[in-house]
Amino acid sequence: MDAFDALAHVVALHPRNGRLDGGRRRGTVSFGQRIAEPGGRHWKEWSVDISEAPFAARDLIRRDEAIDLYFSQNAFHGWRRLAQLSTLGALYQDLDYQRRATHAGKDPRVVAEGALAALDETGIPSPSFVMKTGRGLCLVWLHELLPRNALPRWQAVQKRLADILTPFGSDKAALDAARVFRVSGSLNSRADPLDAEVRMIWCNGSVGEPFRHVFSDLADEVLPHTRTGLLSLSAERARRKAEGMQVGGPARTLTVATWAETMLSDLQRLRTHRYPEGAIHPGERDRWLFCAATAMAWLCPHQVLERELSALAHEAAGWEGKETRGRMSSALARARMAAAGQRLEWDGREVDPRYRMKASTVVEWLEIESGEMREAGLRMLVESDRAREITAERQRDSRRRKGAQDRTALQAARLELGRKARFLQVSKGLTVRELADMLGVSAFQVSKAITEANAKG
Known part of the structure; x- marks a missing residue:
């Protein structure tokens, strides 16, 4: 070797x-x-x-x-x-x-x-x-x-x-x-x-x-699963491969870790957009870095969190290690508590002691404006209207990857089907069921297509 x-x-x-x-x-x-x-x-x-x-x-x-x-x-x-x-x-x-x-x-x-x-x-x-x-x-x-x-x-x-x-x-x-x-x-x-x-x-x-x-x-x-779960996963992988679907992409399930990764990515995008030179302006450093620290606490093993946070703080704010430890002490302390298995009581239940900030809170803290959200390409730190747009974009992309037609193309095809079915219905006196059998679609599709064709004239 x-x-x-x-x-x-x-x-x-x-x-x-x-x-x-x-x-x-x-x-x-x-x-x-x-x-x-x-x-x-x-x-x-x-x-x-x-x-x-x-x-x-x-x-x-x-x-x-x-x-x-x-x-x-x-x-x-x-x-x-x-x-x-x-x-x-x-x-x-x-x-x-x-x-x-x-x-x-x-x-x-x-x-x-x-x-x-x-x-x-x-x-x-x-x-x-x-x-x-x-x-x-x-x-x-x-x-x-x-x-x-x-x-x-x-x-x-x-x-x-x-x-x-x-x-x-x-x-x-x-x-x-x-x-x-x-x-x-x-x-x-x-x-x-x-x-x-x-x-x-x-x-x-x-x-x-x-x-x-x-x-x-x-x-x-x-990752741990029951044997039944493993068999189901194997069957699902086989089905996806047989249908030509991609099997190697990352999971899209939402967990606290995926929340933290998306939060940190958005913070970096915002920093790049606001400060192309790299260093955050005085007056905003503490808030930006605290938000970043709360996300990193869920992504880094606690043994390396201080090192990673100190490196980021030096790059983004020019802080040395001692200053970072002092200013970010609460986030670091909460990470150590979590690593030691400690829990805190909140709202009558025990929770992980690490901070988890709402996106709306970060938007308010950092005074992120609507224009910045779009220009910086933010995905989580956005207002509700922008969040709906992102969801719609993601759904369109998903349909496109799966081979689905564009919505406009689908509507045009349905209108054409409706006009053809309407002509056959009038000229040959066929029922909806007979039209469905002839055209190879369901009776519901024929009925809906004729209704749309009538509405369009």
Whole structure:
């Protein structure tokens, strides 16, 4: 498996646009490295256009700059921030098995076999490949490219995989979409020098092209269901494939996570529209960032929320970490409470302590005007009239994707049917039932078509 070098590794996570990707594979890949300096190592990070990332990784290894070299598993718009996430292309699990007494000191291949067996026993599809990282393992499930609005379900799958692999030391702090992992061919400075090289030790498919899952199918298998539910899902997938319907798109069900993702996306759109230069004007920063913090608290594991929020606050407001912690302390505290399993009583019932703001409240707080809603392309932070327009647009798009005719075309066809039926009714004295049999439609359709034809004259 030596053929899976740095270039092949990055290409596997960030390949060229494919048929399933819809041309969405664009943005940047982040690289990071711990650089040795007097007194220790410091973290250096930079971003590379996605088309150049594989070659950048290969060149770094060739120049012997291979110690503690990492790259992002997903793509971003600029810097590696959850708020800047562009697309999702893989699920992953970081197994720190050396910290488990039952696995410490074992050969990584033996541990990998155990993890694969545990996945198989629970009916979870095997990963695309397994990397040995020097002191642990990294399991990766490649899938087709997903837009960022698939993040809530993607995160749910991440958490479920982590639960299953807990006996093997799954790192619960390494589940976020902005995670970086070591590059194949790089060296882990903290590992035994004789076994420090990062490399593939197991592959599902060929090394040159590891197996790539369909995310919706993978999610259906991973997320908990009853056996009856799984059979129903399998039957539904088979039906949709047989009818030529797409099966790989993200779920559209509304959950608190999808609410949070849509809220954060709208806030970013509003910021881009109001402040093309990037920085929010004084007087509006606290409110915008608090709204963003409430959404991010539902999207980020609490271990990385402060890091992600600090990065966003520095970018949008120029705040340093201490200032962000002070100004956003209530949102951060509520996230820690939720992670600890604490609940708050509200209106006579126990609820999650994290804030959840109504769209109307955010609109009022940020004084979003009607024109801005349309110009910025907002989807959630809108007035009721605009919300109805968006719903109508979504329904039209859905009908169009399913092959339905435009409403105007349907009305024209019905009018033509009505005129033909009316002519036959008058000239041949046919009943509605006889007309229906002759024209191959229902009696109701004939009756409605004749009524419309009469009304039109």
